[in-house]
Amino acid sequence: MPNAGNNVAARGDRDAAAPPGRDAVPALAVAGLAKRYGERVALRDVSFEAGAGELVALTGPNGAGKTTLLSILAGIQPPDAGTVSRPPGEIGWVPQQPAVYSKLSVAENLRLFARLERVRDVDAAVRGMLEQTGLADRADDEVGRLSGGNRQRVNIAVGLLAAPPVLLLDEPSSSLDPRQRERLWEFIAALAARGTTVVYSTHNVQEAERHADRVLVLADGELLFCGTPAELEAAVDGEAAARGARDFETSFVRFLHERGH
Numbered sequence: 001m002p003n004a005g006n007n008v009a010a011r012g013d014r015d016a017a018a019p020p021g022r023d024a025v026p027a028l029a030v031a032g033l034a035k036r037y038g039e040r041v042a043l044r045d046v047s048f049e050a051g052a053g054e055l056v057a058l059t060g061p062n063g064a065g066k067t068t069l070l071s072i073l074a075g076i077q078p079p080d081a082g083t084v085s086r087p088p089g090e091i092g093w094v095p096q097q098p099a100v101y102s103k104l105s106v107a108e109n110l111r112l113f114a115r116l117e118r119v120r121d122v123d124a125a126v127r128g129m130l131e132q133t134g135l136a137d138r139a140d141d142e143v144g145r146l147s148g149g150n151r152q153r154v155n156i157a158v159g160l161l162a163a164p165p166v167l168l169l170d171e172p173s174s175s176l177d178p179r180q181r182e183r184l185w186e187f188i189a190a191l192a193a194r195g196t197t198v199v200y201s202t203h204n205v206q207e208a209e210r211h212a213d214r215v216l217v218l219a220d221g222e223l224l225f226c227g228t229p230a231e232l233e234a235a236v237d238g239e240a241a242a243r244g245a246r247d248f249e250t251s252f253v254r255f256l257h258e259r260g261h
């Protein structure tokens with residue numbers, strides 16, 4: 001399959017710096033989450049766990065329930081049933097539509113959000129975030145004038161201001177070009193390597209495979225798969241190989257189809 005070499009290298013690196021505490025108390029435990037919008041079932045009985053420093057990709061077709069799941073974890077809306085092991089205050093949230101102010105500078109945005117989040121030492125938090133996101137030399141630039149990649153860093157910095165142990169990102173790479181994307185993944189991988197549990201959504205199953213310790217596949221609100229990228233490859237390729245399919249994405253669509261989605 002394409003990028004197989006890269007996949008192995010990317011995962012090999014991450015495995016070398018094995019996420020701490022993966023087998024201890026999970027950093028995030030989700031049990032039996034369910035959500036309906038009127039007659040429409042958006043999530044049914046979704047359960048999974050993630051360890052400290054684990055990078056978790058949530059993938060699946062349009063309308064699968066990815067944003068619904070992340071927004072429940074972020075405390076933006078309540079589930080109809082089920083539990084999340086942490087309160088929203090301990091979970092950072094980077095929405096797909098950024099909430100930052102394009103007319104304010106990077107530092108002004110960070111200061112504003114740090115105050116809104118009631119961060120204790122605002123100046124220290126802003127300084128730390130500028131450094132961590134590599135935006136120190138852009139501190140005084142208006143956010144509206146930044147490249148897409150740097151704007152995305154500001155969004156992520158806002159999500160990280162309160163130093164949450166878990167960070168959620170909704171489609172973080174969707175508006176970025178390939179180079180910005182690679183830099184974003186380097187940044188996110190470094191974040192996870194330092195112990196933050198990162199859960200992100202993506203339409204792109206190959207991106208999920210390449211940049212994750214664990215992949216969750218959601219379709220029509222149902223969690224169809226939860227495992228390592230290698231296990232997903234085996235599950236998808238194993239079935240596809242029997243039919244002679246070569247392309248992973250096509251095979252993945254068949255994988256969903258054969259499960260009724």
Ligand SMILES: Nc1ncnc2c1ncn2[C@@H]1O[C@H](COP(=O)(O)OP(=O)(O)OP(=O)(O)O)[C@@H](O)[C@H]1O
Pocket residue numbers: 037040041042060061062063064065066067068069203
């Ligand atoms: N506020 C809402 N009111 C009614 N239905 C909703 C609402 N939000 C989402 N839905 C429906 O719930 C289902 C799950 O939507 P959700 O946005 O969570 O999926 P998604 O996987 O994030 O989709 P996409 O990849 O297209 O963003 C869809 O059928 C969607 O139409």
